Amino acid sequence: MVQPDASSISQLRRGVLEYCVLALLRGNERYSYEIVHALGQVEGLVTTEGTLYPLLSRLRKEQLVSTTWRESDAGPPRRYYRLTAGGEARLATFLSEWIRFRDAVDTLLEGQ
Amino acid sequence: MTTPTELHPLADTYVKELRDAARRMPRARRNELLAEIRAHLAETAPAGVSQAEALTALEQLGEPSAILAEQGTDAAAPRRLGGHEIGAILLLMFGGFIVLIGWLGGLVLLWSSDRWTTRDKLIGTFVVPGGYAAAAYALLLISSTSECSGSPGHMTCTGGPTTLGQIGQIVLAIFVLGGPLLSALYLARRAR
Numbered sequence: 486m487v488q489p490d491a492s493s494i495s496q497l498r499r500g501v502l503e504y505c506v507l508a509l510l511r512g513n514e515r516y517s518y519e520i521v522h523a524l525g526q527v528e529g530l531v532t533t534e535g536t537l538y539p540l541l542s543r544l545r546k547e548q549l550v551s552t553t554w555r556e557s558d559a560g561p562p563r564r565y566y567r568l569t570a571g572g573e574a575r576l577a578t579f580l581s582e583w584i585r586f587r588d589a590v591d592t593l594l595e596g597q
Numbered sequence: 598m599t600t601p602t603e604l605h606p607l608a609d610t611y612v613k614e615l616r617d618a619a620r621r622m623p624r625a626r627r628n629e630l631l632a633e634i635r636a637h638l639a640e641t642a643p644a645g646v647s648q649a650e651a652l653t654a655l656e657q658l659g660e661p662s663a664i665l666a667e668q669g670t671d672a673a674a675p676r677r678l679g680g681h682e683i684g685a686i687l688l689l690m691f692g693g694f695i696v697l698i699g700w701l702g703g704l705v706l707l708w709s710s711d712r713w714t715t716r717d718k719l720i721g722t723f724v725v726p727g728g729y730a731a732a733a734y735a736l737l738l739i740s741s742t743s744e745c746s747g748s749p750g751h752m753t754c755t756g757g758p759t760t761l762g763q764i765g766q767i768v769l770a771i772f773v774l775g776g777p778l779l780s781a782l783y784l785a786r787r788a789r
Contacts, residue, residue: 517633517636517637518636518637521637522640525657532659533657533658533659533660533663533664534637534657534658534659535634535637535659535661535663536659536664536666538633538637538664539664539667539668539669540667541633542626542630542633560602560636560639561602561636561639563636564633
């Protein structure tokens with residue numbers, strides 16, 4: 486067997502990460518650092534927090550999230566992110582696909 | 598923006614590095630990214646945290662190159678000078694010879710490009726207004742500042758050369774001759 490390629494793992498992680506962001510925003514809006522921090526707390530999910538900011542801006546450009554600036558008690562205004570209807574739909578599709586995918590891979594791996 | 602939070606010196610250096618590395622990104626996206634990263638560091642590495650805490654925060658944030666790689670290939674790849682920018686630079690240098698209109702056209706191209714920052718554009722505009730046409734005109738003026746009038750035998754000369762005036766003229770000549778060239782080279786470098 487060949488060693489799992491580090492870049493393919495990071496590809497996998499990158500592919501899933503945007504849905505983790507969408508999932509975090511389900512039901513409540515959060516500001517950028519809050520999102521990045523929350524994802525950073527999950528072991529093994531994010532290796533470099535800084536790469537999440539380009540991801541956030543891409544989600545915004547794809548209109549999966551919308552943003553509003555709000556004043557904060559401490560420091561400069563913050564940009565808050567919220568799921569759009571498009572984002573909700575994208576997340577729902579991913580969720581059902583993910584469960585099928587995860588179960589399939591698990592079954593296969595455990596069968597070994 | 599209210600007063601931004603002071604960052605730890607290491608975080609400050611990091612932001613400068615990122616700004617430098619992100620030079621080739623479209624300006625709006627670069628400013629947005631820098632603001633986000635700065636806000637992040639204001640939370641994780643404000644002034645006053647220990648050296649070790651700042652280092653940890655920066656390590657978690659990741660290398661500027663990693664962030665830019667995520668931003669997309671268009672940001673990382675070096676860009677070639679576009680026709681728009683080449684036109685701007687040439688018109689700023691030599692457009693003045695086309696009844697001044699050419700230079701104004703250069704200004705329009707300069708200010709409508711997103712490759713340059715406001716500072717770059719100001720330099721392009723004011724070093725030297727009119728480009729080489731203005732230089733030629735200025736040199737013509739310099740050479741004709743001392744004029745004599747009157748009839749032979751009873752000459753009155755005005756504006757004759759004084760040492761101070763000569764130095765001023767030499768400085769002006771260097772500025773009008775070297776300025777447009779340096780300004781063009783600067784703009785060419787900044788646009789890539």
